[in-house]
Amino acid sequence: MSWIGSLFFALLLIVIPLGAGAEYATVDDLAKAYSEASCKSCHAKVHNDWKSSYHSQSIVHSLGGIRNFIVVGLGQEWKQPVSKAHLMRCMSCHAPMLKDATEDLAKQVAGLIVTAVDDKDEGKKTAAKTELAKLNVNCVVCHNTMVSLEKNLVGAPKPGVYYSPAGKASPAHKTEKSPAMSTAFFCGQCHGIHTPPDGDALVCNTLYGSYQDGYRANGGSETCQDCHMKAGNRGHKFPGAYEVDMVRDGIGLDFQAAAIRLHPGKWIPTVVVNIGLINKAGHRIPDG
Amino acid sequence: MVLEVTAKTDKGTVVPIGKKEYWELGMDMDGYHRIGAWQIKEVIDLTLPPRKTTKERFVAELPEGTTSADVEVKVTYFPAAKTELVVHEATKKLTFK
Numbered sequence: 001m002s003w004i005g006s007l008f009f010a011l012l013l014i015v016i017p018l019g020a021g022a023e024y025a026t027v028d029d030l031a032k033a034y035s036e037a038s039c040k041s042c043h044a045k046v047h048n049d050w051k052s053s054y055h056s057q058s059i060v061h062s063l064g065g066i067r068n069f070i071v072v073g074l075g076q077e078w079k080q081p082v083s084k085a086h087l088m089r090c091m092s093c094h095a096p097m098l099k100d101a102t103e104d105l106a107k108q109v110a111g112l113i114v115t116a117v118d119d120k121d122e123g124k125k126t127a128a129k130t131e132l133a134k135l136n137v138n139c140v141v142c143h144n145t146m147v148s149l150e151k152n153l154v155g156a157p158k159p160g161v162y163y164s165p166a167g168k169a170s171p172a173h174k175t176e177k178s179p180a181m182s183t184a185f186f187c188g189q190c191h192g193i194h195t196p197p198d199g200d201a202l203v204c205n206t207l208y209g210s211y212q213d214g215y216r217a218n219g220g221s222e223t224c225q226d227c228h229m230k231a232g233n234r235g236h237k238f239p240g241a242y243e244v245d246m247v248r249d250g251i252g253l254d255f256q257a258a259a260i261r262l263h264p265g266k267w268i269p270t271v272v273v274n275i276g277l278i279n280k281a282g283h284r285i286p287d288g
Numbered sequence: 289m290v291l292e293v294t295a296k297t298d299k300g301t302v303v304p305i306g307k308k309e310y311w312e313l314g315m316d317m318d319g320y321h322r323i324g325a326w327q328i329k330e331v332i333d334l335t336l337p338p339r340k341t342t343k344e345r346f347v348a349e350l351p352e353g354t355t356s357a358d359v360e361v362k363v364t365y366f367p368a369a370k371t372e373l374v375v376h377e378a379t380k381k382l383t384f385k
Contacts, residue, residue: 069326077327089326204325206312215338241367247375251289254341257359259382262349269354269384273293273305275344275361277336284335286289286311286365288325 023102027112030105031134034097039139042172047139049236055137058094059113060129066090067117070110082110088197093190093204095135096145099197109135137190142181146189149180184211184282187224210284220282227282241286250285252278289336289375290364293346295357295382305359306346310335356383 024030040047054061069090074080084098084106091098091109098106109132116128139162147163148156157163160174167177180186185208192208195201211224228238228246239246254276261267279285293305312335314328315321322328336342350357363376 065325068324073324073326202326203314203328203331206331210335210338218337218339220339241365242371242373244365244373244375247365247367247373251336251363251365251375253361253363253376253378255361255378255380257380257382259357259384261384266352268352269350269357271295271305271346271348271350271357271359271382273346273348273359273361275291275293275346276341277291277310277344277363278341279336279338281338284312284333284337286335286367288312 022100024100025102025105027105027109027131027134030097030101033100034138034140034145036138036140038172042170043139046236050138053236053238054240054242055142055236055238057133058137059132059135060116062090062094063113063117063129063132066094066113070114071118082107085198089200089202090196090204092196093194094137096137096141097135146186147178147180149183149185149189182223182225184208184223184225191224205288207283207287210287211282214284215282222282224282247285250279250281252276252280254278289366290362291344292362292364293359294362295348295350295359297350297354298356299351299354301351301354303348303350303357305348306344308344310342354384356381358382 022033024033036047036050050056059066070082070087074082074086080086084101084103087106087110088098091106095109098109101109112128112132116125116132119125119128143162143164144157144159148154151157158174158176161176162170162173163176163178163181165178165182167175169175188208188211191205192211193201193203194205211220227249228240229235231249241247254274256274258272260270260272262270289310291306291308291310293307295303295305297303313321313332314323314325315330315332316327317329358379358381360379361376362374365373365375367373
């Protein structure tokens with residue numbers, strides 16, 4: 001190899017990590033690479049809505065379950081070491097950006113999750129939660145990372161491009177139209193039986209299954225986005241099972257009661273109560 | 289989710305009329321009920337199916353001498369173990385002639 005060839009090869013090795021799926025070694029670097037901070041200057045209301053949603057707390061709201069997966073599942077039941085590949089079973093939905101973390105950072109995040117739940121020191125717990133809160137399902141995750149439903153056929157999302165249902169051009173960033181984002185299937189990537197990168201199916205969430213097999217199969221035609229975003233101008237708050245008004249919208253009550261007297265001669269006062277619980281949602285209730 | 293029906297008689301006695309629970313029962317591959325989402329492989333569906341009305345009927349005798357009762361229906365939703373949302377509460381007054 002000539003010295004020019006050697007120099008080119010050496011430069012290539014330096015450039016490749018930056019250009020082809022960089023790996024990040026700290027939570028801050030990873031969070032910065034996926035930062036939603038610049039989105040709010042133009043999309044303030046959407047950003048505020050998202051900030052109040054559970055998508056913005058997708059790790060810290062689910063700490064107990066993820067901690068149990070690490071400590072009980074990996075540690076006790078499967079007797080497996082904590083690794084990025086194993087952690088991605090949870091994180092490919094709870095913080096998909098972790099795919100771009102180094103192995104060491106993934107292990108560090110697993111440690112933070114355990115600390116946030118188990119540590120006796122409240123200060124350490126709070127510090128761990130603060131760090132973990134930087135990783136979530138944010139603008140970049142939905143409008144880029146998760147947008148390609150057929151990436152093996154049509155390719156992965158393009159770096160730096162924001163995909164949306166309308167694909168309206170913006171001077172701030174490249175935009176492309178994504179019809180997939182209006183489908184229930186888009187949400188079903190995580191809100192249904194999920195296949196993480198290791199290929200094992202997880203029954204962590206079953207909503208999309210009951211949507212298809214219960215709701216659509218019985219004539220329902222609305223999508224997740226119709227009820228959880230468009231109706232009532234709910235937008236990017238994505239309200240669900242934790243919002244009483246949302247649950248009330250989904251369950252109707254028909255209450256009938258009659259007073260009768262039973263047992264001729266004794267005439268015992270008796271109540272006959274008929275209840276109808278009307279599931280108006282697009283999935284079974286309760287569901288997860 | 290829990291449906292509870294109670295009656296409070298004119299004498300102040302509270303009589304449980306009926307209770308039903310609706311939930312997804314997660315099972316592992318050996319048929320054990322498991323809580324961790326990562327452990328569950330099958331779901332026994334004890335929920336309210338979409339686009340359907342689930343009907344319940346309760347018949348209960350009240351103490352002799354009751355002349356009226358307030359029948360109360362309460363529907364409570366539990367999105368998490370320690371989180372409780374009262375979705376519906378309704379009362380009907382019944383009189384025994």
